[in-house]
Amino acid sequence: MNIEKRVTELVEEKIADKPNLFLVDIKFQPGGKLIVLVDGDNGIGIDDCVQISKHVGFHLEEENVIETPYNLEVSSPGIDTPLTTLRQYNKNIGRQLSITTTVGTKREGKLIAADENTITIEEKVKEKGKKAENIESAIPFDQITETKVIISFK
Template sequence: MGQSVTQLTEQVVAPILAEMDLELVDVEYVKEGKSWFLRVYIDSKNGVDIEDCQLVSEQLSQKLDEHDPIQQAYFLEVSSPGVERPLKKIEHFEKAVGKQVYIKTYEHIEGNKTFEGKLIHFDGEVATVEWSEKHRVNQTEIPYKKIASARLAVTFN
């Protein structure tokens, strides 16, 4: 059921976001404790503010009430993905080239399942990450299909 709710939400929110020149980053439908949460993460070239989130939330809530895809009570949350935004789509990886990333893989690649470093290249099929270990700089090519999760990483200098 979770997947169909997220898919329907994506379809319903798409025209709302297009009209506001906003981007859909992710949709989650999860149970935490006894409560269900439908979370919609949005962004734009210039970022989003609380007013953007409120407008999308109001319009989306109205449209979801019309479609009524969710049987039980839930909380709708619309927000920015934050500074450690998830990288879920190919376009997200393309925009992240040159930035710090944190990537988890489904299986070991060169002895590791987690990589944190600079995404130096992405060609749509392979992400190349430059990372340091014990003062040595390494480069690892990670096939996109083997990435379990990825996000931008905040670094402190």
């Protein structure tokens, strides 16, 4: 049985009555560390993480899905975790992003919009001999290798 697939089913089952919560990622790492990342449109609290952990852990044990010792960790994605889902992008509209493209360039800008295919950012562009100006740029998801939220402590 595919561990990630079964854990996905269990998490989705547990959060089905909480439409503001969503699954971000599941990783089963070497050494038996099972990481489940769940987020919410308004964040996620520790109580929800505990409930998901109990539900997933109980069913994995009952069904003997993982035959070796493992450590289950349910949490929200850290601030340094790259964005991967459209819901994460939508949750972060208005925030500054750092985007690495498939050609290796880095771009920074304020996230204006996101849909299934593209994100739109407002970025400062300076041409030689001119003042920097803010322009809106659409970047297709298939040209993005990584997106992170920029945390400012100003």
